[in-house]
Amino acid sequence: MSEQGQERRSVEITRMPLRTGGWIGYSEDAVYVDRGGEERVKIANEAIQKIDRRLLEWDIAVMSLLLVGVGGYVVATRNPLVGVAFAAVGVYSFYRTYRKRKKLVVHVENKRKPVVVHPERSRECQEALADNIGLE
Incomplete structure (x- = not known):
């Protein structure tokens, strides 16, 4: 050897x-x-x-949560389907960001x-x- x-x-x-x-x-x-x-x-x-x-990547986490908020607002005032889509994308983005903490x-x-x-x-x-x- x-x-x-x-x-x-x-x-x-x-x-x-x-x-x-x-x-x-x-x-x-x-x-x-x-x-x-x-x-x-x-x-x-x-x-x-x-x-x-x-x-944590704070900028992405904050933007994700804002996207969830915008989705909630759109659900309540405009189009529920579009609002749910915005909120779902925001939740998914926050989940991915949280996994990388x-x-x-x-x-x-x-x-x-x-x-x-x-x-x-x-x-x-x-x-x-x-x-x-x-x-x-």
Whole structure:
């Protein structure tokens, strides 16, 4: 067996589960993301610029709720069918926005898009990763 194969086995990864399945973990030298077999990513600690935690996309949530309100108004004053359609689109939009709450955004050096994950406990995950990497 090669030395590289033995090195892979000796790496200890601390894992934290993701809401959508899979896990995010860290070792002494890197952060790992496994999205349930779909995609695996390894990010070296030196390449991580910052880690953000976003609770909710407030602009989309507010617009979704306004759309529900407009739908209710249209149901009450104009056309019930059109109003129900507006309200249904607003509820669906809010549901999708709510599912994406508490996301962890890892900004990686020389990458255009950050790595976005949805851990079960976003605050604890952010603190553990920041402590391991040495970020504030």
